[in-house]
Amino acid sequence: MNQEQALDEIVKYINGPDGKDPGSVLQFVCDYLRKVDARYSWVGFYVVKGDNLILKQFSGEETEHKKIKIGEGLCSLAVLRNEIVNENDVKSNKTYLACFPSTNSEIVVPVRFHGEPIGEIDVDSDTKDAFGMRDEKFLEDLADLLSQQVKTVASEN
């Protein structure tokens, strides 16, 4: 994927008529990333609600992990450490919570509001060792861009 172009497309969507709705922005991002990059097999946003992470918008297969107790899985590590978790071989990681048998790697990037993690972007890939430094930087920029949308979605039921 051309990551600069992807950010431009997302900004264009945010500034368009449907981009006024934060939920539709997050859904657009999930669908768009999956469409333009074959490595992005599943893309979703979890938000922090009390002691849990709650799955909001996502693109890809349904997962049973719509609610994750903070403390479990790679998704929890990203908010507990307030840093990126980039696991290039999930099958060798004991903390990993399996969603799809086809997944081989996963990256989880915190979304912050005033420095505090309020949610995260979670990407699963069927490709082993799928995500590198460029993905980390791109997804961090995206997380910064979407902070307000994630905050709003997190406050909704």
Ligand code: SME
């Ligand atoms: N694998 C995650 C759980 C969420 S699914 O990937 C959609 C984890 O280890 O926390």
